[in-house]
Amino acid sequence: MAFDYDLFVIGGGSGGVRAARVASGDHGARVALAEEYRMGGTCVIRGCVPKKLMVFASEYRHINKDARAYGWDLEVKGFDWTVFHAQLENELNRLEGAYRNTLKNAGVETFDQRATVKDAHTVRLADGREVTAKHILIATGGTPFVPEFEGSDLAITSNEIFHMKALPKRALIVGGGYIASEFACILNGMGVETSQYYRGAQILRGFDEEARGHIATQMIASGVNLQCGTDVLRLEKTDTGIRAVATNGTEDEFDIVMYATGRKPNVAGLGLEDVGVRLGKKGEIEVDDWQQTSVPSIFAVGDVTDRINLTPIAIREGHAFADTVFGGQKRKADWDLVPSAVFTQPEFGTVGKTEEEAEAEGPIEVYSATFRPMQTLFAGRQDRVLMKLVVCAQTRRVLGCHIVAPHAGEMIQLAGIAVKMGATKEDFDRTVAVHPSMAEELVTLRKPVRKS
Structure with a gap:
């Protein structure tokens, strides 16, 4: 059977782009890639990169104070979110352009629209077109979710926090993982009155206990109102903000409430189960060490497999997949001792x-x-x-x-x-x-x- 492409990649994040570039540019395969939002995926557009830039921005409050002790006479009038955010958008546009150029230079055809799987070798695009490929790679990543409870529609996630029109005066971060803890520190550093609620006994579950305790102590000392053993019962809209009724008996008001209580594999509506791709309990795509799913022609890399959800892992998985399937190198990613x-x-x-x-x-x-x-x-x-x-x-x-x-x-x-x-x-x-x-x-x- 003649296929339109040797490889069709669904998802333009770090893993999918690396797989497409290597398969086409290094190994000469005919490759197409579809991305429904912005090229670059979670890490570049609404994750690692903008978050790290926000971290940098939030650290200058302390640097300014320290500078005086070192003899610098500085006048700082405060943090201007609108100035920073405009510069942030410019940088994300630049990075998205770089990703697009990388694919173009490697000879990858791109589609700026949603794509779903029709069968083992057919992809259906949002505009109704159907294309065939010898191999299909799913690299759609993960997505944050907010649990359902009274008033949950008032909460935002890490996706929306990058698009705030103004910096809030009062913020509540719900969750105890690294995303929640990072954003609590970021907003606190930017001068926001920041609270963090986590229903567990200590933040950063899964990391070293001594390190977790040390970080929590330092966060509290820096001004974060960290409340462990605390969860939100309901959120209520008020004339002046959002009231959070908590399990510890408090009823405090905030300008924004951000939930960072988990992410789930982004597989909804892709048609994977209909074609026989096996999914796990959390919706993750089950793959072997070679990134192959239960359907031999369909593969998956990155957070959508819910193994180690880190950008460098997705990149390595995508590269190893391309080398194995199109370069004849039989190479798999290494998930041991990942910093x-x-x-x-x-x-x-x-x-x-x-x-x-x-x-x-x-x-x-x-x-x-x-x-x-x-x-x-x-x-x-x-x-x-x-x-x-x-x-x-x-x-x-x-x-x-x-x-x-x-x-x-x-x-x-x-x-x-x-x-x-x-x-x-x-x-x-x-x-x-x-x-x-x-x-x-x-x-x-x-x-x-x-x-x-």
Whole structure:
């Protein structure tokens, strides 16, 4: 059978674009890609990139105060959301253009419309056209959702927060994951009176317990009204805002209420189940190590598979898929020891096992230190950073590295190389410290604080 394309990609995010570019540009396949919103996907348009730019913007409040301690006579009149937001939109437009040029230069045909799956080799476009492909790749990512409760229609999600016309004076963030915690810090840094409600005992579930507690303490000290063990019963519209009636008995009013209580795979209405693609309990597309679904001609990469929901993972999965199917290289992505960063304030970088995970598997030694970093100490701030290594007591291998500090994401990228290579505690010890720096603590931790 002759197909219109060798590959049709549904979804123009990081994973789909990488797969399309490599399949077409590197391996000569005939490739088309459909994206219904904006090219670049969640990360570029309504996720990692605009969020990180908001993080940068929110940090200048503290930098301004610190500057005075360092002798700078500055006059800052405040934060102007409209100025920042206009610049943000310009940058997102630039990045979307770059993604489009990447596909164009690789010879990928693009369709700016929704696409669904009709059968194992046929894609139906929103305008009614149907095209065929030898292989179909689903790369539609994930989407935030708000649970249904009284007044839930008054809440926004991380998708909408990037498009606020004005900066609110009072904000409530509901959720305890990294997205909720990041935006609580962002808005607080921008001068918004910010509360965060989380029904669990501590934020950032799944991360290292000591690191979670350290971050929560620092967030509260910086001004975030963090209320764990608290959930919203209902939201009510008032003449002056949104009243949140909470399980802790409070009834506070806010200008915006943002829910970040989870994301789900973006599979609704794609027609996957009708053609036999197996989905998991959360709607995730079930794939094997080669990204192949239960329908041999259909593959999936990225958050829509709900494995490790990180942009670099989606990119690696997309690249490995293209090399395997079109480059004859039989390559699969590597999901082991993936470094990651949470852009709270303070920032959190982590790779490997948490102390709790490692302890459950065998005897360990824990090396950690908390201290006030030189830069903010000089300015009179009470900020504290955390450096932590989790070490196997038998092999001496560093099983986990956890950093809570400014620029922790930058530090963990390099620490991740060592952990990935199987470095031992003695390898860290043999490394000469870079002084004065925060990261030197990672190679000067001599005595364990805990053993098990």
